[in-house]
Amino acid sequence: MLLGINELEEIMERHTERLIRLAFYYVRDLQSAEDIVQDVFIKFYDNQHNYEERGELKAYLSKLVINKSKDYLRSWTYRKIQVQQKIFAKKAIIRRDMLVQQDEQTLIENAILELPLKQREVIIHFYFEEMSVVDIAELLRIPVSTVKTRLRRGRELLKPKLQHIEWEVLLHE
Template identity: 30%
Template sequence: MSRERGGSGLNVVHGLKDKDEAALQALMGQYGDYLLRTAFLLLKDLQSAEEAVQDTFVTAFHKIGQLREEEQLKSWLTRIVINRCRMRQRTWGWRNLLPFARMEDHVEEHHPDPELQVMQRWRNERLSDAVHRLDYIYREAITLYYYNELSIREIASHTGANENTIKARLTRGRLQLRKLLEEGGGYEP
């Protein structure tokens, strides 16, 4: 039954272990958007996020043998992309001086009412801007918890921090977000 439930994921893992490039393409199709959204929210730069995701897939292809439980593929990929983002954050500080592409420009939203679509886009941009203004440790916790819907335990596992540290980062990050959004005025939660 578990093989049936995660069938395509398990087949991808077997294909990767056999160094099948079609399996790598399937992996990219299945997790590419998820990893790109995660990396973009962490790095604030679309090009750097794309590079981090590409590095993640290359690492996964070469180190698939290190995956202990095939059902944990998504979690394993998340951990790799977080590490790639941290590495880029440390080594490419000059990126923040340049204007960055906005993820909102690359994500299609489907709202039947044009007015609702404009309001939703405005709220998303304001929230995205506020998240990007957080320090990395808070941005990481907020992104993984709210956007990737990981539990505190999963975030702690992925980041190597303890659960109380993650809780504190989420609390401080939320307080900073509230302050940033209130300073900007006109935000309707």
């Protein structure tokens, strides 16, 4: 079944904000995250015949965004931007828009953004996407034990950064 423009617009309305947030957690740049999500929707529309409705569309789109984000992080463009930021912008101001809220939420998200990618992605999927450990393992194609280890290590890395904040995730450890 091929989607029409109206169905695509409905899918975009339902998933865009969440997918931009997901891409942002990977690439740490709002403009790049928006570009990645736009590219994913274009790719999804152009190649919709490859999508089989066996699984959930949310998971399928998330996987496309994750793969596109990882491709971006490996790209020459990303490395060039990193070098430019180090040279020209020691005190870069990051535009947060509506993706990142105020006060403690901003501190928590900034601490998560500083985590290494492997720990950051499982923390994001587990707490923000509310995925189970098994679902994360399937999505990332890694063993369940690896997901658990990365979650534990991610929490350990967050604790010192967030010790003055009562984030319930760290209180119950």
